[in-house]
Amino acid sequence: MTLDDAGGFRVGRQDAPWFLYAVLFASASVIIGVLWDISWHRTIGRDTFWTPPHLAIYVGGVVAGLTCGWLALRTTFAADPGILDKAASVRFWGFRAPLGAWICIWGAFAMLTSAPFDDWWHNAYGLDVKILSPPHALLAAGIGAIQAGAMLIALAWQNRGASSRRALSRLFLLAAGLMIINAATIASEHLQRWDMHQAIFYQVAAGVFPFFLVFSARASIARWPATTIAAIYMALTWLLLVVLPLVPARPMLGPIYVQMDNLMPPDFQLLLIVPALAIDVAMHRVRGHDWRLALLAGVLFVVVFVAAQWPFADFLMTRWARNWFFATDRMPYYADVAFQHRWYILDPPAHLSIGLPIAAAIACASARCGLWCGNWMARVQR
């Protein structure tokens, strides 16, 4: 490391460090594992700790934990830690490591803690019938921490002025895209297809997505960061939509109302790329006025998202969407007759004149929080 002319530190010419790839692998492994696990529950149903999707989730946790644990030990104790720099780390109970590494380690512990908790939960209240439960919330927090840690490791190297900033920026956007898949998955119980003409759908989306899109965009040095992140979310989700049904599977729990012989794909992705593009445009136009930007980004998000998703919801209910590309005709094995009957019916809109302005207000608040968070992330150097 050398002192540059402006008095700042400059990292020598290096490619992205290997451990960044390791935590990105971990981040991808856990979120792919989560989507695979949901597909498993909707297709096969029967569940043990040792299912392949569970292994993907926990392999991600273990890889992130061990990688960052090694990072912490080496940064703290090694006389010559190589590309690592004790000076570019933060302190944690006497140890030193990059901030992102500590967050990854915390995430790995949270995931490992959730395992016996979840096992006990199954024994106390039965197998999960809902995505959201206290042990799953802890697991999601752990997964989110690993994803946030991956983002921060990339950011710290990018912000310290590494010569490979462009590559680091791309890795950061990938990490952010993986994180937004996690956020969309957690919120998915309230983002169902038949809710897409309901105010609650847009309120939940407004609470979740502007925050993640805006803070990632603010921290990024890319030209179209929000758009790129949304594209990563859509592409990876769609990839799983196409790939998972290639895996043979059949329901192993009853009652079985829908027979199938391959894994059920995830729901077709939300058209997030459209409001994300609007957020990028807003961030290009409004500089130095974060409150004004939050207001604009929030309102734009809701207006543009409604304009895109509302008619798309109508399309998803048509027979034109019942194919391998959109896969709207795939129902879980437990969809009973009543469930099947409403599968292609949108719940009618209600109270939109109040609900959508509330969604816009939520989006503004979400975007403002995103800007606060992003402003800090843009300055992270360790």
Next chain:
Amino acid sequence: MTRTRIVVALLAVLSMGHVGSPDTFFVGDAGAYHVRVSVRLPGVIPGRAAIAVRIVDGTRPDAYHVSVCAGQWNVGRAGAPPPEPATPVAGDPELYSAELWFMTPTSYQVFVTVDGPSGQGTVIVPVLALATAQRSMDRRLGLVLAGLGLFLSAGLLTIIGAAVRESVLPPGVEADAARRRRARIATAAAAAVVALALWGGRAWWSAEAADYGESVLYRPFASQAAVHTTNGSRYVTLSIRDPRWTGKPQPVARYSALLPDHGKLMHLFVVRVPALDAFAHLHPVPRTPAALDFDAPLPALPSGTYRVYGDIVHESGYAQTLVSQVELTDPSPASPASGDPDDSWFVDAQRPAIADGTRIVWATGDRPLVAREERLLSFSAEDAAGRPVTVEPYMGMAAHVAITNPDGSVFVHLHPSGSISMAALERFTGTSATAHMAHADHPLDGHVSIPYAFPKAGRYRIWVQMKRDSRVLTAAFDADVR
């Protein structure tokens, strides 16, 4: 399964299907094979039940292939997952075991298929998948999780403090006093947020547990028993007052319309407590088609406090035992109104019932009764000389058996097919109660062997009822279960 201490709320104890005895015991024929099947529930639903299939007189485990599968009452085999092979149990050539998932707290048909030297045969066992346990956390696991929770909370606060103190500083620059102060403030604020999150998590956990107790844990309909006198005759009325039973049952729901069991819409058992020395098995009829109030004339029973158990079965095969209590204060009227011809009662609990010289004996065997161990309860009708005699069908069966314990936490109604609901069996197999009743006059073997496992240790009273010479004989026995 994690080591858990099972804590069952008093309400749940008093209200399990068959009250405190939710496991299923069945005896029947799978084609040419005489089988006994037990289904031990996991306590929570969804969960895995342990299935044991005994091929009576099956001596070569390798000669048979046994499989089991569970279909919810409304989808049957078509909507059931693939059959599970049952594996031979080492050391017992007759016994096979398997696990089955039950996903919904409702009525199921378990298909037991035996493939052997005499071809393939299948028998349907009606099973109630009831969630009856609300488990608390093992202390050791609780301590481990609490420790990890503390570690995670402290770690999170440390990370937040480090993030505010150092994360944006260029490498090598030390945090100044102002930044360290900001870090302390941020840590304190984060501690408040973490505390709030933990509190919220606890509230969420409590809400989930309450929801489980409300919507998954088995609760029979709330009911109230009362005694009233009309035209000089005393009646008992069991009234169902529950929001789940409005008198307009939905055909697709588990609480569908009532189904006659042994030809009766309700079997009402009244037992004097705490002595368990007076017992009646009555068959009240609903006052209206809504089936909210069931009335039966009371026989000549002594005054006292009586526990009241009302067995009902829905068209879904879902059976419930309604639980209530009633006081009999007035002396019994001189001429009780006549009720259902199959009503029966028993007051003298001091000796076995003897009528026309016939008596019922219990072959207890040499081995003591042990809690949760399946045994055959063998009863026989004998004449005064101890010779076996035939009996007449009593509501289609050779015998009816009721078992309870002094605190009322267990009550079960058995018959030679086991603990299953005959109405549910008829529903699932397509046979009807009239098929049994058509042979009402045919004499039956006076010896019955009923598979059952007492759910816990303690003292029990067993009433055995058989019919001979058009009279219902009732005998009472005491059992001490270790």
